[in-house]
Amino acid sequence: MxxxxxxxxxxxxxxxxxxxxxxxxxxxxxxxxxxxxxxxxRVLGSTPLxxxxxKRNWHVPLRVSSSSQSSASNPFDVVIIGAGIIGLTxxxxxxxxxxxxxxxxxxxxxxxGATGAGQGYIWKAHKLPGTDKWKLMMRSHQLWExxxxxxxxxxxxxxxxxxxxxTGSLLVSKTADESAMxxxxxxxxxxxxxxxxxxxxxxxxxxxPELVLEKEGGAAxxxxxxxxxxxxxxxxxxxxxRRFAVEGRYAExxxxxxxxxxxxxNSCEVGAVQTSKTTLHSKKxxxxxxxxxxxxxxxxxxxxxxxxxxxxxxxxxxxxxxIENFKSFKLNHGIMEAGYVNHQSATLKATASDLGxxxxxxxxxxxxxxxxxxxxxxxxxxxxxLVGFNTEVDESVINHIxxxxxxxxxxxxxxxxxxxxxxxxxxVGLRPYIPDGKPxxxxxxxxxxxxxxxxxxxxxxxLALGTAEMIADMVLTNPCKVDPAPFALLGRCFH
Ligand SMILES: Cc1cc2nc3c(=O)[nH]c(=O)nc-3n(C[C@H](O)[C@H](O)[C@H](O)COP(=O)(O)OP(=O)(O)OC[C@H]3O[C@@H](n4cnc5c(N)ncnc54)[C@H](O)[C@@H]3O)c2cc1C
Numbered sequence: 001m002x003x004x005x006x007x008x009x010x011x012x013x014x015x016x017x018x019x020x021x022x023x024x025x026x027x028x029x030x031x032x033x034x035x036x037x038x039x040x041x042r043v044l045g046s047t048p049l050x051x052x053x054x055k056r057n058w059h060v061p062l063r064v065s066s067s068s069q070s071s072a073s074n075p076f077d078v079v080i081i082g083a084g085i086i087g088l089t090x091x092x093x094x095x096x097x098x099x100x101x102x103x104x105x106x107x108x109x110x111x112x113g114a115t116g117a118g119q120g121y122i123w124k125a126h127k128l129p130g131t132d133k134w135k136l137m138m139r140s141h142q143l144w145e146x147x148x149x150x151x152x153x154x155x156x157x158x159x160x161x162x163x164x165x166x167t168g169s170l171l172v173s174k175t176a177d178e179s180a181m182x183x184x185x186x187x188x189x190x191x192x193x194x195x196x197x198x199x200x201x202x203x204x205x206x207x208x209p210e211l212v213l214e215k216e217g218g219a220a221x222x223x224x225x226x227x228x229x230x231x232x233x234x235x236x237x238x239x240x241x242r243r244f245a246v247e248g249r250y251a252e253x254x255x256x257x258x259x260x261x262x263x264x265x266n267s268c269e270v271g272a273v274q275t276s277k278t279t280l281h282s283k284k285x286x287x288x289x290x291x292x293x294x295x296x297x298x299x300x301x302x303x304x305x306x307x308x309x310x311x312x313x314x315x316x317x318x319x320x321x322x323i324e325n326f327k328s329f330k331l332n333h334g335i336m337e338a339g340y341v342n343h344q345s346a347t348l349k350a351t352a353s354d355l356g357x358x359x360x361x362x363x364x365x366x367x368x369x370x371x372x373x374x375x376x377x378x379x380x381x382x383x384x385x386l387v388g389f390n391t392e393v394d395e396s397v398i399n400h401i402x403x404x405x406x407x408x409x410x411x412x413x414x415x416x417x418x419x420x421x422x423x424x425x426x427x428v429g430l431r432p433y434i435p436d437g438k439p440x441x442x443x444x445x446x447x448x449x450x451x452x453x454x455x456x457x458x459x460x461x462x463l464a465l466g467t468a469e470m471i472a473d474m475v476l477t478n479p480c481k482v483d484p485a486p487f488a489l490l491g492r493c494f495h
Contacts, residue, residue, distance in 0.1 A: 075281040076103040076251070078475060079273045081258040081297075082290035084115040085230065085460055086453050088237045089468035090287055091250070095241060098476055101249040103280045104241070105273065107257035110234045113291045117429025118230040118461045119320060119369060119381055121334055125169040125185075125222045129192045132438055132486035133463070139482045140466030144226070147465070161236050163229020163374035168333045170199070170208060170219040171340075172368075172408060178338040182220040189222070196222050210329050210409050220338075227334050229374045230461060253278065261286065261301050261450070268448045285475045287451045288444075292316070292389075292432040294454035302444065311440070311493045313455045315430035317385045319397045323424040326378035329411055331370060337408065340367040366400045368408050377424075380405045384431075384458075391428045398426060431457045439463065441470050441487035451475065452489060 078094055080087045083106035091102045110116075122144055127137050148158040158164035173179040179198075186196045199219045204211050207221070244250035253275060260274035272281045290297050295313035302309055369381040383397045399417075406413045434440065434455035444450040453471050456463050466482060473480045 074103065074251070074278055075283060076101045077282070077284040078287060079103045079105065079280045079282040079285075080287045080289060081105050081273060082113075082288065082294070082454075083110045083252070083254065084113040084289065084291050085110075085118070085234065085464045086291070086456065086467055087287070087289035088234060088241070089464045090289060090453060090471050091241050092237050093465075093468040093472040094475065095244045095250060097472055099249070100284060100475075102241075102244075103251050103253060103273075103282075105253045105256060105258050105275055105280065107255070107290075107293075109254050110238065111231055113293075114318075114429040114431050114460060115230050115234060115291075117318060117320060117427040119371065119379055120163065120227045120229055120233075120373065120461060121169070121336070121369075121371070122226040122228060122462050123169045123222070123334070123336075124189065124194060125171045125220060125225055126336065126340060129188055133459075135482045136463055136466045136470070136487070137459070139469070140463045141226075143465035143469065144228070144462075148226075159374050161232065163232040164226060165228075165374065166224065166226050167371070168221060168223040169225035170204075170211070170221055170333045170335045171338050172211065172213065172217065172219045172335060173338045174213060174217045174407075176216040179216060179218045182218065182338055186220045189220075194222060195224055196220060208332055208335070210331065210411050211335065212408070212410050221333075225334065227371060227373075228461065232374065233461075253280070258290075258297070268446060270447060270450050282449070285449045285451060287453060287471055287475070289453045291454060291460075292430040294432065294452065298444075298452070302446070309493065311452075311489075312435055313440075314386060314433050315389050316433035316457060317383070317387055317391070318381065318429050318431055318458070319383045319394065319401060320379055320381040320427040320429075321398055321401055321421075321424065322373075322427060323378040323380070323420045325376055325423060326372070326420075328415060331372045331378070334371040335369065335408070337368040337404075340369065364397060364400065366397070366404050368401075368404045370405055370409060382458075386433065389430065391430065393426050393428055432460070433457050436492065438492075439467065439487055440489050440493060441467055442484055442489055443474065445490050 077100035080091055080102060083091075083104050087104060087106070088110055091104050094100050094102050106112075122141060124137065124141065127134060148162060148164045151158045151161050151164075171182060171185070173182050183198050186198045189196045197220075199207055199221050201213045201215055201217055204213065204219055208219075211219070241250050242252075256275045256277045258273050258275050261270045262272040262274055262279065263270045270282065270286050272279050273286055288294060288298065288301075292313060292315035295311045298311045299309060364383060364385050366383045367381075369379075371379050373379050380401055383401060385397075402412075402417050432455050434457065437457070439453070439455040439457075441453050442451065444452055451471055451474060453467050456467070470480050470482060470484055470487075472478075474484070
């Protein structure tokens with residue numbers, strides 16, 4: 001009797017009318033036109049790409065049904081769902097540290113998710129020692145710094161290749177209370193061995209002349225903090241991964257959403273990933289790294305009577321205003337207002353009964369961030385909203401960001417936002433938000449070979465290499481360099 005497979009099929013897809021397209025030519029998948037890689041960006045004055053994104057209909061409800069085993073095609077050791085910074089770096093780590101073959105599947109292309117909107121801060125300034133994420137962050141930053149050094153050793157410039165800059169970070173206070181908090185932070189991080197100092201408004205006159213604060217303000221300065229350019233970094237990682245394609249160890253399946261996991265009935269091992277166009281057999285593992293879509297995707301993919309799944313990952317919308325070729329002044333460092341720390345964890349506090357709400361998570365919160373990127377663009381942010389999967393630009397949010405940044409960098413008030421927008425772009429991205437503030441990294445309970453890596457909210461670029469190493473070690477059954485227990489799903493998302 002033919003083996004029966006539990007196959008998850010798409011419920012209704014108005015684009016395909018239930019008819020699956022033929023498998024993509026792998027070579028074609030590697031030769032995507034380069035303009036597709038900027039899918040998630042919106043150039044002002046042009047057709048809003050965000051509109052195109054909002055019409056994507058591949059995150060539709062999925063349905064579980066029994067059917068006979070799909071025809072075998074495309075066997076890989078590991079199939080990764082999601083080619084944002086998390087999926088891409090997991091692929092990279094597996095390719096470099098093992099001889100496994102890897103298929104990378106994305107519903108669109110790598111920078112179409114949160115990754116394409118990321119500001120690129122690889123910072124310790126706003127992280128707290130002793131928290132579960134601290135060690136993962138430290139490991140991840142160590143790996144980023146080693147990568148930047150290795151690029152330099154190959155006679156390339158990390159600034160060109162990754163947009164990598166050791167600008168140092170300034171966490172800025174406006175009030176006496178905030179300044180006291182930042183002084184404590186400087187002390188705490190110094191005790192962890194980081195270079196840190198508190199700068200008064202006078203010190204800041206020379207360090208960051210455009211930053212204007214009242215006398216009770218100041219800044220915690222962390223000279224070793226870095227930043228990268230997400231688009232350059234993604235391009236570099238993709239190029240490196242593609243080198244393994246010639247030996248048959250790597251293939252990309254872009255514009256081809258995963259729509260199902262295929263596994264023999266009563267088995268805890270998934271044997272293949274069904275995409276809209278093909279079946280990708282996974283001999284060793286499946287990794288789900290679908291950013292803010294992971295929650296709904298998992299909910300639909302995994303329906304087991306004995307497992308109660310509650311993966312509360314939601315999209316947290318963020319806007320950034322990017323002014324290209326900005327000449328009026330230069331910033332020496334990356335800047336962020338001290339209130340960002342609460343801004344990032346706003347909903348955590350709102351849901352923690354003993355702390356009382358700081359912000360209403362549904363409402364807009366805007367916190368000043370400002371930096372100059374590798375191309376000389378001024379990048380201003382940032383906003384947070386829990387308003388679903390919509391990626392439309394909201395003009396009122398841009399105005400809020402502009403006003404808030406002007407309170408710290410008053411020279412900007414001399415400029416016209418309208419004029420600057422002619423030579424700029426707005427980036428909108430959906431951060432993968434999870435209420436307890438920690439990414440989920442680990443094996444999905446009830447399965448022996450399905451792993452999850454998602455929920456990095458505003459820290460996915462910063463935590464990517466540490467996350468990738470952790471997942472790769474799990475797949476390869478190596479001991480993890482950082483304790484993975486705090487990031488496990490069991491007890492947090494599965495009961
Ligand atoms: C405005 C803004 C500023 C930020 N600034 C920073 C910063 O300075 N530093 C920092 O560390 N982080 C920052 N972040 C956060 C960071 O960008 C994210 O945490 C990170 O990009 C998340 O990566 P990801 O791979 O999990 O998700 P994504 O990049 O969203 O990737 C998920 C991918 O999964 C794909 N997908 C979804 N469903 C399916 C399916 N069914 N099948 C196949 N593929 C699917 C999507 O198409 C997408 O490409 C910022 C984010 C925003 C929005």
